[in-house]
Amino acid sequence: MHEDFEGCVRAVLSKDARFDGWFYTAVVTTRIYCRPSCPVVPPKRRNMRFYPSAAAAQQAGFRACKRCRPDASPGSPLWNERADLVARAMRLIADGVVDTEGVRGLADRLGYSVRQIERQVFAELGAGPLAVARAQRAQTARTLIETTTLPMTELALAAGFGSIRTFNDTVRAVFALSPTELRARAKGRPTIAAGAAIPLRLPYRRPLCPDNLFGHLVATGVPGVEEWRDGAYRRTLRLPHGHGVVALRPEDGHIACRLTLTDLRDLPAATSRCRRLLDLDADPVAVDDQLATDPLLAPLVAAAPGRRVPRTVDGAEFAVRAVLGQQVSTAAARTHAARIVVAHGTPVEDPEGGLTHLFPSPEALAELDPETLAMPRSRRRTLLALVEALTGGLDLGAGSDWAGTRAALSALPGFGPWTVESIAMRALGDPDAFLPTDLGIKYAAETLGLGGQAAIVSRSAAWRPWRAYATQHLWATGDHAINRMPAA
Known part of the structure; x- marks a missing residue:
């Protein structure tokens, strides 16, 4: 993007916030760099330089604008x-x-x-x-x-x-x-003492539909690890130097975030994981424009523009929960997960709410007795195989290789396409993950007249590379709590 000089100039002159994070504008006369939507009077085009990252602009000797704070832009999608x-x-x-x-x-x-x-x-x-x-x-x-003070x-x-x-x-x-x-x-702004929650504003590109995003997280939330309280989704976080608790609330133009950390060195990682959880670096206009070319999806996109894919803060945690949720209801999956959390999770204190544990690490789950699991023996084997793979080096984190991880998961006993693609969508973050065998997708196909599974797969080729987002729109055709913003 930054190499398209004319395109960048047009974005700066129109103060188009959709391009914040895509590139950065530096002004050679002031030695300042800005986001494209900076509210100040645009510089002369001959004085503009464009960089692909804030780091590149800083390395070239430019300092951040004090007005638009380009260092706080949404990340590049x-x-x-x-x-x-x-x-x-x-x-x-x-x-x-x-x-x-x-x-x-x-x-x-x-x-x-x-x-x-x-x-x-x-x-x-x-x-x-x-x-x-x-x-x-x-x-x-x-x-x-x-x-902070x-x-x-x-x-x-x-x-x-x-x-x-x-x-x-x-x-x-x-x-x-x-x-x-x-x-x-910053004098006059609220400050907090050491150990208190840190308030942050997590920016995103408009539009954003919070219904399925927060509805899904709350409807599938594990008691003790996640909760909806006072209009905010709250959960515990396992972090490199300790643990934390986060509260996330949708606001106009940003997500209000409150982080309580046992070690402040974890602030960057916690912030990054929260952004990833809510898919805040997505480019919703590009996604919606592509999906709206399908006449059956176009009304769904128009009714709820800016749908995001609810993801996770911990890939291993989600994979375990995906196995627990195989062929059972959402309520049953939550019950199974809650029992494992109480038995093997790390207890935490939460003075502001009802969170009690961190979700168990793979190492902790390696100690569980499979006979205590109230589930079919075949699913016990699947869970134990996953835990063994996770403790043996299977990477479901931010830097994982999507194709290689899919292959590794598919080789595990009990891992069919639904489980693998669920993990690819929610844990790996693949925007093109797709679940044609999912019951919610089958219901949507019947409602919209999309045909059978083969017809859905064929039609979905036109939705690429955004089939995970198409899935959110298709799920929304059903009457399920995952599609509704919880009541405050």
Whole structure:
């Protein structure tokens, strides 16, 4: 996108927010970079330069606009639409892997050399993995500076900086203000004490339909791990340095997010997982335009534009829940999951609600006695095979290889197309995952006159690469709680 100069200029002149996160506009006379929708008077076209990432603009010597805060733009939808090396790397960087394991750890996870990772990421983003992670740390630092009363030394560590000097230099270079000056500018805004919940605004590209997004998460929620309280979806999070509790509430133009963390170093990973859970980096206009070319889907898209795919904060957790939900009702699946949570989950305290546990890790589930599971013996074998695969290295995280993971899952006993594609859709995040054998899809096909399974599969070719989103619209033709926003 950033290489299309005329297209970028048109987006800037029209202040089109749909392109926020797709590219960044730098002004050579002011040495400032902005998001395309920046409200200030657009610069002269001869003074514009365009970059594919905030990191690239920063590396070129530009500082972030204090008005439009381009570092807080929605992420590029490309990283969640693609399964190539760069997209997988970007998802892992967003999840904090470079901060915790370095570029070597990133390369090891992806199965490539450090040189290959650096070369390919730089070729597409104009900056290497370290620079991208540095830009993310700067945004985390800004959030903590402006919303907390943490001392700067503690704040620097929480944001992922190795020293207070690096922290000071980075903040000054990116924002043209010292950390102390940034905090002074935020004077008058609500601040929180250490240990309290951190309030964030998670931006998204309009439109957004919250009905199926929050309806699905709440209707399938596991008691003790998830709940709907005071108009917000709340759940526990297992994070690299500890655990957390998040509350997510849909608002106009953003998702209101409240994060309580046992270790503030987990702020970037927690934020990234919440964005991924709610599919906030999607490009709904591109999705809806494609699906609306089908005359049977067009009325559904027009009635509820901006449907997202409800995903997960933990791929292993979702896979276990998918197995528990095989061939049973939603209520029965929740009951099975709740029993396992009480028996094997890690207890947590939640002063603000009724959350009690983290969902059990694969290592904890490896200790369960299959005879205690009130389910058919065949499904017990399927669950145990999955747990063994997860503890043996099966990766269902942000950086997983979609094709390779599908093949690995399909090789497990009891894993048919429905289970594999459910995991591909919700855990791996493949936007083209599709479940033609699902009962909800069959009901929609009958209602809309789509024909049998073979006809559905054939017709769905025109929906690619957005069949996971088509699935949300098809499910919405049924009267089920997953399609309704819960009452506040």
